[in-house]
Amino acid sequence: MTDPGFLLSRVGAAVRAGFKDVLAGWGIRPQQYLILMILDARGGASQQELCTAARINSGNMVELLDGLEALRYAQRARDPHDRRRYVVTITPAGRSALADLRQAVGEYNERVLSPLTGREQRQLAATLGKLFATTAEGRGR
Numbered sequence: 001m002t003d004p005g006f007l008l009s010r011v012g013a014a015v016r017a018g019f020k021d022v023l024a025g026w027g028i029r030p031q032q033y034l035i036l037m038i039l040d041a042r043g044g045a046s047q048q049e050l051c052t053a054a055r056i057n058s059g060n061m062v063e064l065l066d067g068l069e070a071l072r073y074a075q076r077a078r079d080p081h082d083r084r085r086y087v088v089t090i091t092p093a094g095r096s097a098l099a100d101l102r103q104a105v106g107e108y109n110e111r112v113l114s115p116l117t118g119r120e121q122r123q124l125a126a127t128l129g130k131l132f133a134t135t136a137e138g139r140g141r
Contacts, residue, residue: 015112022108026097028072032064036098039090046085073097
């Protein structure tokens, strides 16, 4: 089979399923992994800032944050400078889980990409990035 769209679809489905399996070991979903990475990088963010950074709508964000709070990976608190908004931060347990997750995801990526040489892996990443930039999500819509 040489149809690129079909192959991308099938490989994408397999990689997504495996990625979700890795994250399930910590009880989280891919979007929650993204939220933890954003919180770790920023130190904290309002729910709206998280929505913008992760490109997740506010209704879904509440559910995702509820799950992270239940796992004690993140916490919401009133912003001391603006009592109308909440600031979300990653907890020490969340930071520890994220370190373990990054290692597990790195190992998963190595397994998935193992048929490719290092050069091919870099080329694939560049090509996928170029394709992603043309999608609605990649353009920030």
